[in-house]
Amino acid sequence: MTLGRTDAATPPRQRGEHPALHATGLRRRFAQAGQHTEVLSGAELTVEAGELVTITGRSGSGKTTLLALLSGFDAPDEGTVTYGGEPADAVPWWVCAVLPQALGLAAELTCAENVALPRRLRPATAGSAEPPESRGVAEVLADLGLADLADRYPAELSFGQQQRVALARAVVDGPSVLLVDEPTAHLDAAATGTVLALLRRQADEGTAVVAVTHDPAVREVADRRLRLDSGVLVPG
Numbered sequence: 001m002t003l004g005r006t007d008a009a010t011p012p013r014q015r016g017e018h019p020a021l022h023a024t025g026l027r028r029r030f031a032q033a034g035q036h037t038e039v040l041s042g043a044e045l046t047v048e049a050g051e052l053v054t055i056t057g058r059s060g061s062g063k064t065t066l067l068a069l070l071s072g073f074d075a076p077d078e079g080t081v082t083y084g085g086e087p088a089d090a091v092p093w094w095v096c097a098v099l100p101q102a103l104g105l106a107a108e109l110t111c112a113e114n115v116a117l118p119r120r121l122r123p124a125t126a127g128s129a130e131p132p133e134s135r136g137v138a139e140v141l142a143d144l145g146l147a148d149l150a151d152r153y154p155a156e157l158s159f160g161q162q163q164r165v166a167l168a169r170a171v172v173d174g175p176s177v178l179l180v181d182e183p184t185a186h187l188d189a190a191a192t193g194t195v196l197a198l199l200r201r202q203a204d205e206g207t208a209v210v211a212v213t214h215d216p217a218v219r220e221v222a223d224r225r226l227r228l229d230s231g232v233l234v235p236g
């Protein structure tokens, strides 16, 4: 489902359906220099399947913290996150894929092996060996302009190339929810275009995509644009 572009805080949705991603009342406090600072103050976010939503905000406003809560890497002090109506901690890990700023590629694996890793880690009990939405590892690497680098190790790549390998790993099995943190931060215009085409295609194929970004080019392809301001998400 592709939704029309709007800056409304909440997208249109058919009655009775659960959104792909729903976060409500998210609060997160950190102890800093002996004081407790509240970074998120009741953030609300609903993203439908097929939507690409961008989140901007000043440095230190809490964008990465928010992604950590949405992905389950971190737990909120208050609030809930659901995927398709189910509590995030009750669904299989592969429902939500993440491109973090620290890419987390395995140094001892080639690019192709890194991209294939989530598939290898899925338990046999998950059903067929490959999820129905999955694409070939070589195909996704080619989509991101990395076909010639499949057999190289991460240390042999530029950071921008490593970033695209990590993105390929995130999308290869068609996650329901995709969270990406500054996906174009280290890319030139051509590579940025490749990544944006892939994010847009991923959303058009039904993934709920959330991109934290400072890049106007990413905002340009979004269905909705939000801003994190004083611990809550607002249109903008």
Ligand SMILES: Nc1ncnc2c1ncn2[C@@H]1O[C@H](COP(=O)(O)OP(=O)(O)OP(=O)(O)O)[C@@H](O)[C@H]1O
Pocket: 030, 031, 032, 039, 057, 058, 059, 060, 061, 062, 063, 064, 065, 066
């Ligand atoms: N584990 C932590 N312990 C203490 N403070 C933290 C922790 N994680 C984040 N913070 C603080 O929370 C605030 C928000 O950090 P966060 O990384 O989420 O911001 P951001 O919006 O992603 O910033 P940037 O755009 O610079 O990446 C910052 O003041 C940061 O110092």
